[in-house]
Amino acid sequence: MDKATEHYAGYQETSAARLDRIADRLEARNVVGDLQEAKELRENAAANREDATRARSAAGREHLRRTGLWLTSSCAGQTGAGA
Numbered sequence: 001m002d003k004a005t006e007h008y009a010g011y012q013e014t015s016a017a018r019l020d021r022i023a024d025r026l027e028a029r030n031v032v033g034d035l036q037e038a039k040e041l042r043e044n045a046a047a048n049r050e051d052a053t054r055a056r057s058a059a060g061r062e063h064l065r066r067t068g069l070w071l072t073s074s075c076a077g078q079t080g081a082g083a
Helices: 003-029 034-056 058-067 073-079
Strands: none
Touching: 003 034, 003 058, 034 058
């Protein structure tokens, strides 16, 4: 796997971990509205992890080779490609 793809995937995973830590803090505070925000952060974290997995996949590498862009969830929906 090329260094740029690994860097992108690593960044997505790091971002997901950061979002999970913020969600943990929000859930611990148990303040009105924080639980919904925590849920949304966890959904974003899951999407980041999916993008990392997709970027490392054969379809993701081929998409990068053809377009110069990483295969994200929004692209996968348009092209019909998956992880």
